[in-house]
Amino acid sequence: xxxxxxxxxxxxxxxxxxxxxxxxxxxxxxxxxxxxxxxxxxxxxxxxxxxxxxxxxxxxxxxxxxxxxxxxxxxxxxxxxxxxxxxxxxxxxxxxxxxxxxxxxxxxxxxxxxxxxxxx
Amino acid sequence: xxxxxxxxxxxxxxxxxxxxxxxxxxxxxxxxxxxxxxxxxxxxxxxxxxxxxxxxxxxxxxxxxxxxxxxxxxxxxxxxxxxxxxxxxxxxxxxxxxxxxxxxxxx
Numbered sequence: 001x002x003x004x005x006x007x008x009x010x011x012x013x014x015x016x017x018x019x020x021x022x023x024x025x026x027x028x029x030x031x032x033x034x035x036x037x038x039x040x041x042x043x044x045x046x047x048x049x050x051x052x053x054x055x056x057x058x059x060x061x062x063x064x065x066x067x068x069x070x071x072x073x074x075x076x077x078x079x080x081x082x083x084x085x086x087x088x089x090x091x092x093x094x095x096x097x098x099x100x101x102x103x104x105x106x107x108x109x110x111x112x113x114x115x116x117x118x119x120x
Numbered sequence: 121x122x123x124x125x126x127x128x129x130x131x132x133x134x135x136x137x138x139x140x141x142x143x144x145x146x147x148x149x150x151x152x153x154x155x156x157x158x159x160x161x162x163x164x165x166x167x168x169x170x171x172x173x174x175x176x177x178x179x180x181x182x183x184x185x186x187x188x189x190x191x192x193x194x195x196x197x198x199x200x201x202x203x204x205x206x207x208x209x210x211x212x213x214x215x216x217x218x219x220x221x222x223x224x225x226x227x
Contacts, residue, residue: 035216037164045156045164045207047216063215064121097163104170105211106154110163 002026002109004098009114012088016118020083022098022111030054030076033101036083038094039113048096051081066092088118122146122210126219132227139195141222143186143208151187152212158221159204167206168193200226 008020022034033056036048049062051072060072071084081098095113102108123146133139143153151171156164166175168184171191181196195202203226208219 044221045158045209045218047218061214105152106166106169106175107156107164107209108166108175110165113163 002100004100004109004111006096006098006111006114009096009116011117011119013120014088014090014118016088017084017086018088018116020085020096020114020116022081024079024081024100027100029079034074034081035099035101035107036072037097037099039097040091040094046094048083050101085116090118092116093118121215122149122213122217124208124210124217124219126208126222128222129220130223130225132225133198134227135198135200137198139198139224141193141206143191143193143219145189145191145210148188149210149212152210153186153191154209154211155184155193156207156209157204158207164207198224198226
């Protein structure tokens with residue numbers, strides 16, 4: 001059974017940092033590009049970024065709203081993806097989901113999400 | 121960036137009604153479009169991929185169509201468990217973008 005479990009969310013002050021984790025199981029993690037998607041309270045879905053596989057040099061890409069502040073990485077030996085968030089702003093407050101993308105570009109499995117609240 | 125415009129933003133229909141949601145892309149995205157269902161407090165779930173392909177395990181009352189810039193999502197006969205917000209999402213180019221969502225309620 002495919003599972004994605006996010007952790008690391010919480011309350012952080014503006015300008016602070018937080019690192020989210022996404023623990024994967026039930027599939028060949030090292031062969032799957034991984035994405036992060038967020039959802040601000042009461043709002044729609046926003047793509048945050050992605051990391052490709054080792055075969056694709058772990059290439060990353062980010063939304064303009066987080067580029068230069070957020071970094072996606074992965075540890076294939078631990079079947080875990082990460083989202084390092086720096087210089088956090090109040091508008092980064094959201095539930096953050098990690099999701100797997102298939103070869104035909106389907107986000108077919110999602111984690112349960114972890115809430116990040118940026119507030120003083 | 122490719123803008124995805126969904127309409128309506130909300131709708132109310134009766135059980136058994138046919139419900140249709142539209143999604144318009146700001147440029148040609150071929151058939152690179154997915155549809156998701158999200159229930160309150162839950163993660164999104166994939167319903168339709170490649171504009172018209174039903175994801176495994178998804179009831180056949182859900183369907184999708186279109187290509188290029190104009191797409192539709194249909195629930196053939198609305199059921200109480202279909203109460204949710206529905207999102208389209210393009211994957212023709214980065215950044216991946218979602219429509220604003222359509223909240224479906226029972227009348």
